[in-house]
Amino acid sequence: MSNTYQYILVHTDGPIAHIQLNRPKVLNALNRQMVSEILHALESFDQDNDIRVILLSGVGRAFAAGADIDEMAEVHSTDLELLNQFTDWDRIAWIKKPIIGVVHGFALGGAFELALCCDLLWAADDAEFGFPEVNLGIMPGAGGTQRLTKLVGKTKAMEWLFTGARITAKEASQFGIVNKLISKEVLFEEAIKFAHALAKQPPIAIRYIKEAVLKAIDLSLYEGMQYERKNFSLLFSTEDQKEGMKAFIEKREPDFKGR
Structure with a gap:
């Protein structure tokens, strides 16, 4: 894909x-066009059969310092309703391929919401997260209150959202927000290495696992189990399942084709 984005x-x-x-001059502050471009790129890569894993990161000193306040400062509530800007964020959740967020520096406000949209998060050991919206008289609107609460529970989410306090990388790891803490000097190298290992996994199984795990967040245990079993059964119609089991029996590495 050629870079035709702003x-x-x-x-x-x-x-x-x-x-x-x-947008390194403004610490990658998220404006509406940037979010639209992120979504377009995600959807394009999701439909590209040659792509198996998507890495999301920031240029410069930070992942992103938050939403573009200049864009929002004079907007009226009825304008926001008509803009319906969060539909782009909803569609990010529809991406079927695994998304790995790679966070260095800050991931605040909307940037933290974007990080929480990722399936896996790798962070520099000095990264910081947080929802400072309350200090502007507002609150997260792209899923922050919901995703954070589902990850860490009500009481800790309330504390962080009420105060706008920064969450250290260590805290984020302790509360299950991030998967890996890595020295910032080798963060991207290690994330890319992991992405290539993940890309060798069977793509259809990875997709069905992602679907089932996301269902587990919202459904009852019984409903989630039914969804899991449906996906389990469907995988037995794939060439990858036959290859994986044949390779196991023959004691060799499988070669998954995503079919």
Whole structure:
């Protein structure tokens, strides 16, 4: 995919797609066009059969410092209702391929919401997260109150959202917000290495696992189990299932084709 975007950079590395937030002069502050560009790139890579994993990161000193306040300062509530800007955020949740967020510096406000949209999060050991919206007289609107609460529970989410306090990388790891803490010097190198390992996994199984896990967040245990069993059964119609089990019996590495 050629880079035809104004606020993001995109490139591919074999089966890995990279999307980088690219407004470094304003610490990658998220405006509506940038979010639209992120969604377009995600959906394009999701439909590209050569891509198996998507990496999302930021250029410069931070992942992103938050939403673009200049864009929002004079907006009226009825304007926001008509803009319906959060439909783009809803569609990010529809991406079927695994998204790995790679966070260095700050991920605040809308940037933290974007990070929480990722399936896995790798963070520099000095990264900071947080929802400072309350200090502006507002609150998260792109899923922050919901995703954070589902991850860490009501009481801790209330504390962080009420105070706007910064969440250290260590705290984020302790509360299950991030998967890995890595020295910032090797953060991207290690994330890319992991992405290439993940890209060798069977793509259809990865997709069905992602679907089932996301259902587990919202459904009852019984409903989630039914969804899991449906996906389990469907995988037995794939060539990858036959290859995986044949390779196991023959004591060799499988070669998954995503079929």
